[in-house]
Amino acid sequence: MFLLGLFYIVSMESEGIVVTSMEDDGALPVDVEGHQAPVGEPVLTEEGKLVEGEGLLEEEEEGGEEEEDDDDVGEYVFQFGSGMDPLDFTKDDDSGLQPYQQFQRLEYEALAEKKRKGLDSSQFERCTKKAHVEENPGATFEEIMEAMNYGSRRKSKKTKKRGRRKGSRNKLSPGITRMLGDATLNYARGNYDEAISLSSQVVRLAPNLPDPYDTLGRIYDDLGIDKKAVDFYMIAAHLKPKDSSMWKRLFTRSLEQGNNGQARYCLSKAITADPQDVSLLFHQGSLHSNLGDYQKAAELFEQIQKICPEDVEALQNGAKLYLKCGQLERAISILVEYVNSYSSEADLSVVDLLATIYMENNAYDKAIQLFHSHSQEKPLRANLVVKEGICHLHLGNSEKAEILFSFLQKGSSCDCADLITEIADTYMSLEHFDCALKFYQMLEGNLENCGSYHLKIAQCYQALKMRAHAISSFYRGLHLLEDNVGARLTLASLLLEDDKVDETISLLSPPENPGSGDVDSDNHRPWWANGKVRLKLCSIYRAKGMIKDFVDAILPLVRESLYIETLRQKVKTKKRLPRKVLFERAKILDDQQNDNVFSGFRPLAPSSDLSKAARARRLLQKRATLKEERKAAAVASGVDWCSDNSDDDQLDDRAQKIVRDPPLQNLWNDEQHHLLILDLGKALASLKRYWEALEIIDLFLRLAHNVLPSDKEEELRSLGAQISHNTTDPKQGFDWVRQVVQQHPDSLAAWNCFYKIISSMEKDYKKYSKFLRNIRVKHTDCVPPILIAGHQSTISSHHQDAAREYLKAYKLLPDSPLIKLCVGTSLINLALGFRLQNKHQCITQGLAFLFKNLQQSENSQEALYNIARAFHHVGLVTLAASYYEKVLATQEKDCPLPKLPYENPFHLENAKPVPCDLRREAAYNLHLIYKQSGASDLARQVLKDYCSF
Secondary structure: OOOEOEOEEEEEEOOEEEEEEOOOOOOOOEOOOOOEOOOOOOEEOOOOOEEOOOOOOEEEOOOOOOOOOHHHOOOOOOOOOOOOOHHHHHOOOOOOOOHHHHHHHHHHHHHHHHHHHHHHHHHHHHHHHHHHHHHOOOOOHHHHHHHOOOOOOOOOOOOOOOOOOOOOEEEOOHHHHHHHHHHHHHHHHOOHHHHHHHHHHHHHHOOOOHHHHHHHHHHHHHHOOHHHHHHHHHHHHHHOOOOHHHHHHHHHHHHHHOOHHHHHHHHHHHHHHOOOOHHHHHHHHHHHHHOOOHHHHHHHHHHHHHHOOOOHHHHHHHHHHHHHOOOHHHHHHHHHHHHHHOOOOOOHHHHHHHHHHHHHOOOHHHHHHHHHHHHOOOOOOHHHHHHHHHHHHHOOOHHHHHHHHHHHHHOOOOOOHHHHHHHHHHHHHOOOHHHHHHHHHHOOOOOOOOHHHHHHHHHHHHHOOOHHHHHHHHHHHHHHOOOOHHHHHHHHHHHHHOOOHHHHHHHHOOOOOOOOOOOOOOOOOOHHHOHHHHHHHHHHHHHHOOHHHHHHHHHHHHHHHHHHHHHHHHOOOOOOOOHHHHHHHOHHHHOOOOOOOOOOOOOOOOHHHHHHHHHHHHHHHHHHHHHHHHHHHHHHOOOOOOOOOHHHHHHHHHHHHHHOOOOOOOOOOOHHHHHHHHHHHHHHHHOOOHHHHHHHHHHHHHHOOOOOOHHHHHHHHHHHHHHHOOOOOOHHHHHHHHHHHHHOOOOHHHHHHHHHHHOOOOOOHHHHHHHHHHHHHHOOOOHHHHHHHHHHHHHOOOHHHHHHHHHHHHHHOOOOHHHHHHHHHHHHHHHOOOOOOOHHHHHHHHHHHHHHHHHHOOOOHHHHHHHHHHHHHHOOHHHHHHHHHHHHHOOOOOEOOOOOHHHOOOOOOOOOOEOOOOHHHHHHHHHHHHHHOOOHHHHHHHHHHHOOO
């Protein structure tokens, strides 16, 4: 029932179900489907080996027994087929395929064929089971398995022994043996040409013999041709993969040549050949650590420590790497296991490391127990005694700590400077500043050239309210560490507490010859360009009212910060990495030399780094292709092509500017910075640097549109609108003030600013007239836009329209003196036109509104002057003269004009009063009336009394 031309045995191996053909021993090898393998091609056997289809090796077996080597099941062993010339692998491929790629392809195809055979054998087993069940419905599953010999191979009639039989060995033909000996003899005599010729013949006849490749490698070593020597050594090592000495030699040669990729590959092969070699494992662990794979590195160092329990260095490295992985408990467990195993003979450096880990995780009681358990065996070293005292300090046992620290006072402080500093730093962190100062003073004379030592003493003095000593210590520390911004700001605060403003300004101001204040290649700024220093200095200038110094100090930093943020928002797409960054990432793949045969094996690195390296290489190739296309286009168009990388350098510089942090951090979220922008805008406007002020305000508003609080945003818009009135193009101010008016339509200050802006925009009348119409439709009871419409009609001499608008406003606000004045003047101007028939009635109504304004203003000088001017305008000179005389009889006090916020940014009392008296204007108009009536003497007398200086 099971005989179907060939007899198959189905066996279960560790690699999966494998089907083997049980034909005669002399037949050619077959695949899983029973087909004969082609001669000269590599064949994957059931043990997972790739063997040649036809070769010169003769295999001698005793008794025709079948060899067994269970250890090699599923392991790939490289072999050359009879149709392959091994010497071709040391030559450059014309198709562009590197030699290592050919080896990789062979390995990939062999392993893929093995996997495919495994899948086919599984399907065959399922089909055999199904057919057997259908033909024997009464048989049980156990009977079927027993009949198929499930789980066992074909049993031999003779008793089989485990492993290879002693009599089984591979023998070379006499001719090959003689040629190999002649090649070795010629090499020893120095006949390299003859040795190379003989070895090459042996390679072609017995390609899977490692000895001729090793001989060729030695020959090329003596000739100084390193490339070919390493190539032949690599082939020999692959044909003899269990020889760890060959892989070690290749590993060393790769390191000497700087070929890190090949070194990693050879190291992994050497470890596979000899897993117990501690030196190889140590190299492997160091390599994983350098690549950032701390987990794998820690496991390797732990494996080394298990092989060599006395290797303390591997134990410590493993614990530190576990800490980097975040596996605190694992790091502690391996150290505790070592300490417990060698309680009396444990290395104190391990005890020190374990105690340090305990202390860093606030397990001070465990650290003390560790110290006590080892102090009973032998005295602790000085650094461990200090650590024990520090643990007692953290637990509040100050007296016990002082007893442990007492030995330091007896010895030389120069020998124990590090320990004393550690104790003092602990006291300072626990805010025991008096004790910290005592230990710092023990180091006086030993650390005079250490700036951090003086700064720590200064902090102790500052905490103890000893300001004079603190200032002196800060100066000494800053003399040695001038770039310490925090210490400089602290010293500035102490000086301001003593009202030493000038000294503080000198401390925070740049030196006389500062050099370049730009950011260097390491993104490092000099201390005087630091944002915190500039802000502190600006606050001092602001308090003293030094507007120009304030602007000069803060404007460059604000402008640079806004510029950087603008670039960041413009480049929101994927950041273009500089070429040097791409080369650095692709180095993992590129460090393998292309001229090496086996240099293309997958390098040992984390998967994330490998993916980044692959993307970097693709980007470099894409940029190179684009560059070539541009070069071809330039040549085709007759333009000279420059082969430099100027475009990439410009992009790199731009990317560097974008990556660079702005000098003022949290520019949008910090209220202090919002006030700073406001003050800077006011200060620039007061210095009449209007365009710079508008530039800063515009950038800040655009960048912080969705972050800035609404009140601060409105204040900045209002300030920008007020400043833009003084410029030649107030369009930008109109956009800002329009938003303010829309949000606050009842604000008279906003409408005053709005009208001030549109008064300078004669060409854009349609733009703001449309806006006014929309506002009036939306807010029908809003008076300011009605008044503005009336004012614009008056300017255009459309007095009838102006009167109509003013009367609408009068209906809404009948008690407003301004509206009464506007209605009266518009009616009088309308009466003087040609089209109006009832002129006298219109004049009378206009004068009535002016007299209401006079009554409401309690006969003020301004109201009297307006009535006199109205009578004068309509020709009633007698009444005009009487009211001009009333104006002359009234006196007004001079007062300062109201200033806009930017005109007095720091609220200084420097405003001068301006004349508000109208008697000069009234006297001049009155003299015109006298002069016109013929009273020249009286006119001259009026001018002499009121208009002369």
